[in-house]
Amino acid sequence: MDQSNFKALLVRDQLWLEELYSTPSLPNRKRLLNSASDKKLDTLLKFLHLLTTGEIKMHKKNFDALEKSKLRVLRRSFESKASIKRLLKSERLEKLKPLQKICSVLPILLYTLFNPEEN
Numbered sequence: 001m002d003q004s005n006f007k008a009l010l011v012r013d014q015l016w017l018e019e020l021y022s023t024p025s026l027p028n029r030k031r032l033l034n035s036a037s038d039k040k041l042d043t044l045l046k047f048l049h050l051l052t053t054g055e056i057k058m059h060k061k062n063f064d065a066l067e068k069s070k071l072r073v074l075r076r077s078f079e080s081k082a083s084i085k086r087l088l089k090s091e092r093l094e095k096l097k098p099l100q101k102i103c104s105v106l107p108i109l110l111y112t113l114f115n116p117e118e119n
Contacts, residue, residue: 006050009043010113016040017047021110029103033096041095042088048074048102049084051109059115062108073101074109 010017016036023029033041050056050076067075077098078084087095102109 003080006046009039009046011042014038014041017044017116018111020044021107021114023107025067026104029106030100033099033103038092038095041092041099045078045084045087045095045115048078049081051112053078056112058109058112062111065108066105068106070102075099 016032017040020029020032036044037108047056052060076083077087087098
């Protein structure tokens with residue numbers, strides 16, 4: 001994945017990602033996911049792929065805070081290039097399924113994006 005292209009996507013969707021990161025209630029995060037455009041969902045999917053492959057480093061304290069079941073969903077859904085390509089080409093409901101499963105830990109996953117000075 002082209003890093004400069006990805007940075008442009010992050011800039012484009014920064015406000016939505018920040019709202020997703022800072023929203024404390026799970027129902028509101030789910031609402032934000034459900035009402036997001038396909039482009040915003042694609043940006044989040046690409047971010048999660050880069051996070052699970054280690055191209056974007058996650059803070060150790062955040063990694064330790066994740067439940068094993070959520071880690072399995074992350075790896076199964078976002079780690080391989082084939083699975084992320086399939087997700088990016090899929091229908092909206094297919095994109096939302098894995099995102100809804102990890103919705104409760106999205107603030108932990110997005111922490112690195114909004115707190116880069118701690119890397």
